[in-house]
Amino acid sequence: MKKTHLILVALVTLAGPALTDPTFAGGSNYNTVPGALPQVQGKVTEWPVPTPKFARDPAPAPDGNIYIAVMAGNRIARFDTKTKTFNEWDLPAGARPHGLLVDAEGIVWYTGNGNGTIGRLDPKTGKVTEHRAPSGGDPHTLVIDEKGIIWFTVQNGQRIGRLDRASGQITEYKTSGNPYGLAIDKGWRRVVLPPRRGKPRAASIRPPARSPILRRAAARARAASPRRPTACCG
Incomplete structure (x- = not known):
């Protein structure tokens, strides 16, 4: 095993x-x-996963259960931490979920790395809704901010995406450096540190101002690549 x-x-x-x-x-x-x-x-x-096909990126739910992206199996799995049992849901063909998170309402959101979508799974009904990114691409990592907006990276597509959960609208911001991971600081400025030969780089969705976290990230980015300033867009 x-x-x-x-x-x-x-x-x-x-x-x-x-x-x-x-x-x-x-x-x-x-x-x-x-x-x-x-x-x-x-x-x-x-505990063995029922579909052993590249299970990855476990995320906790408000009820204490754990959800897992089964990328090569094209499924989302849930591990019940009380009963120690699994449930699985099939996703639309070609989705290949990469990352996922569970919001405060218990809804699962995942990146459709294979078909350029952000997916929504309601575990109570099993209904899956897909929101297609304008540029398609390969969505990777996603996070949710305090207002309930979902942000995600599109690695090979060189973009950062923003999904409004209420409307389903996706807005994209061009970037560079093959963004993979994504984080949100307390100053509401998005910082991306994509892997690029081990050198730190940063990008923000809002112009840099007083956030010490962003200033430090931007300083590291400039030191690593003086001719590539921190990317900012409003």
Whole structure:
């Protein structure tokens, strides 16, 4: 049984003396340089995913259950943390879900990496609704802000997308650097740090102002690539 086909729940108890005895953690398939982490002691319990086809990006729901994107299986799975059982929902052909999140109402939103969509799954009814990105592309990572707006990256399409959940309207912003991950700071400015030969880069949807997080990200981006300023659009 391969570990990539499992959901892992770790019950960790920190060991006091080990905190001062760091050991190197391993790398990853993204060529991440190993770092130092403190040793911990704990118990890991594993449950096999029903469809073992590249299960990824688990996300918690308000009720405590865990949703998983099953990319190669074209499904969304839910792990019930009380009964330790799974449910699965089929997605439209070619969706290939990459990332997902669960909003405050328990609705699951996912990136259709294979068909250029942002999908909406209502677990109560099983209904799936797709919102197609204007440029298509390959949506990757998505996050939700405090106003309920969903933001996502389109890696090869070189865009950042904005989805209004109420209207279903998607707005796109051009960027560069193959954006993969996405984060929102407390100043309501979106910061993207795409992987580009290990050099940090940043982009914001709103013009940079007083946010210290954005200023630091922009400074790192300028230092890494002086001729490529932080991209901003209003």
